[in-house]
Amino acid sequence: MSSLGKLVATCVAAGVVAAGALFPLAGAAGLASNKMADSLAGTSADLIKGDLPSISTVTDANGEPIAWLYDQQRVLVPSEEISQNMKLAIIAIEDRRFADHNGVDWRGTVRAALTNATSGEVEQGASTIDQQLVKNYQFLVSAENDAERRAAVETTPARKIKEIRMALTLDGEMSKDDILTKYLNLISFGNGSFGIQTAAQTYFGVDAADLTVPQAAMLAGMVQSTSQFNPYANPEDTKQRRDTVIRTMVDTGAITPSEGAQFVNEPLGVLERPNSHPRGCITAGDRGFFCDYVLQYLDENGLSRSMVEEGGYTIRTTLDETVQANVQRALDTYGNPATEGVAEVMSVVRPGKESHKVVAIASSRQYGLELGDSQTVQPQPFSLVGDGAGSVFKIFTVAAALEKGMGADTTLSVPNRVQVSGLGAGGARGCPPGQYCVENAGSYPGSLSVTDALAQSPNTTFVNLIKDVGVAPTVDMATRLGMRSYERKGTAADGDSISGFIKKNNLGSFTLGPSAVNALELSNVGATLSSGGVWCPPSPIESITDRTGKRVELNEPGCEQVVDEGLANTLAVAMSKDSVGAGTAAGAAGSAGWNLPMSGKTGTTEANRSSAFLGFTNNYAAAVYAFNDGTTTTELCTSPLRQCSYGNLFGGNEPAQTWYSAFSPIADIYGPVSLPSPDPAYQRGTSRSGMPDVEGMSQSAATSLLTNAGFVVNTQFVSGAGRPYGTVVGVDGGTGIPGSQVTLRVSDGSGGGAGGGASGGQGASGPNAPIGDEPVVLEVPGLAPITISPPR
DSSP states (O other): OOOOHHHHHHHHHHHHHHHHHHHHHTTTTTTTOHHHHHTTOOGGGGGGOOOOOOOOEOOTSOOOEEEEEEEEEEOOOOOGSSSSHHHHHHHHHOOOOOOOOSSOOHHHHHHHHHHHHHHTOOOOOOOOOOHHHHHEEEEEOOSSSSHHHHHHHHOHHHHHHHHHHHHHHHHHHHHHHHHHHHHHHHHHHTOOOOOSSHHHHHHHSSSSOOOOHHHHHHHHTTTTTTTTTTTTTTTHHHHHHHHHHHHHHHTTSSSSSHHHHHHSSSOOOOOOSOOOOOSSSSGGGGGHHHHHHHHHHHHHHOOOOOHHHHHOEEEEEEOOOOHHHHHHHHHHSSSSSTTSSEEEEEEEEEOEEEEEEEEEEEEEESSSSSSGGGGOOOOOOGSSEEEGGGGGGHHHHHHHHHHHTTTTTTTEEEEEEEEESSSSSSEEOOTTTTTTEEEEESSSSEEEEHHHHHHHHHHHHHHHHHHHHHHHHHHHHHHTTGGGGGGGOOOOOTOHHHHHHHTTTOOOOGOOOOOOOEEEHHHHHHHHHHHEEEEEEEEEEEEETTOOOOOOOOEEEOOOOOOOOEEEEEEEEHTTTTTTTTTTTHHHHTTTOOOOOOOOEEEEGGGGGGEEEEEESSOOEEEEEEEEEEOOOOOOTTTEEEEESSOOOOOOTTTHHHHHHHHGGGTTTTTOOOOOOOOOOHHTTGGGSSSSSOSSHHHHHHHHHHHHOOOOOEEEOOOOOOOOOOBBEEEEOOOOOOEEEEEEEEEEEOOOSSSSSTTTSOOOTTOOOOOOOOOOOOOOOTSSOOOEEEOO
């Protein structure tokens, strides 16, 4: 550059400095451009008085950290927790007149401006700690995108004047100690560390309060360039820079010359590798899925991920390490983690009428990014996945039936095959168009009690039952008890919600559980039933405090009494035979040595593509769900759990085995295990008076009574076993639900004649039908008894 050019540049630089000096008096009137005027808008020091981003810590129920969440790795400390060595070192190398100036070192600024202008390049910065605080805050905190970050550090007169103005205002509103403390808490020290406390831990494994002179000098020297003076990448440059800081401290009188000579002879003394907090759920190991659910739950209830990563919160969760460890062990044993394309998940929820706390969430798949090691970060345990929980959904049909009046003592028919219209179409082989057909796999008695039907799980019984109850009430019951994702739009193929799609198409197959399942929600269904019918959101949060220790409240949904307590207790008892006798989970329970009361239900979908087990006690509820999670969907096989071409996996296999394996060692961890007392009203049925007892009556009389009571009557002639022709010998489908179908089993007259006539009803119609010798008493609800005498 020519001498004339340097002179012009010097004049320009001096003008910028003069403008900055005069700005407090002259305001913006002398600025020459709109850009400069815009840059001066909002130069109040209030703009840099906000909280600094800092680490949020997620802990288990005992307060032990499981994850650290942050955008900038920073732990804030007050002035008294920063060593004097650090304060003296940073002042010596960055702003030795810090205590004397009013935010801007005019003498240094003029010198730097002249030096830079005459040399033609930037050789000196001359920014005070106040000015650096302004610039770093705008770059690290205020800027929301790359453009704003570039603007925060651009080398223009407009930005420099704005920085000067804010520094002057800042110095008048904050004490020197507060400015220095905020600066040391804010700035970057490289290797992902922000703020002096994190830097002290990262490089030396000590707190900021304990930094020695050499340690403080190294950190102070790094501020100029964290890449050039990185002790792991450039140790020689870093030591030279550190020694420069030490000599500067001697010049300022912070340390004596003899101390300086001693300190420069010391090695850097940094740790073998940077000691930093691992970031995010990815480092939480087998608790990664739980951590991920915490973030989702917070985001849904008022605390976004960005707020968490900047807010410095302490998030104490409900994670019980003992339960989590047992759940993970059971999944590792039965879930076959090494196999590809299949996963098994399990979540545990504690029942209660005021909260449902999630104490464990785990998967047979590891939480991680190494796909080749069968790892995943997909939210498998708490999202809609797989092909369904199968027969577990029969409990929703029973719950809806109990609410409509059926008693738990009711005996349900078990036909080998059902063929009904209006409940979708398809199903069993050979089903006529427009019909829904279901057959049982295996053999069953002709009828079963509700409890035995839940334990042995014949499909035809529950298809008949949902026909009587109605699809819509059954789906609504499922969502009320806990399957809340089914209400979310876009979960069905046509863009509707799953519940809307099923109700719109009146799909009776819902009772057989063919829809994707959120296994955590299914666990919470058990918690709702175990809580006397009270639904609460499955919460992983025990408490949240901010950086000051103040409690933070979430906008969590309140608990709801979704079904009558008597209904919930009665259904829990009705589900209590799955682990004994002919129950579908009895084998798994026996293998684990389980001998405690519990409520359970197994489920398997068509073609064995997924299976589940829901089990609960008064202390905990948990669903285990095995499903295809790879790119290829196949049938699933047992022993070991895997994909295959001839599915033989059932809910009583790995899902039930995993449940009993997990809970057997910790069955009474929360207290004695017990079942509730059933409600007599729900045992006998609240509408049993509407279901007349017609056994022994004639076909016509029984038909008339049942039709008048609101039932749809069918007739089936069977072997009479000594009963006269036309006598009703039994009723199938007697759910007690008005509008439901019942089938009269009527004697065909075989197996006996006139002797021992029909008790309780008139003989069958027909010219030769015999009539008993004794008077018949008809008991019709709402009428006085009617006595019919036989002809003499």
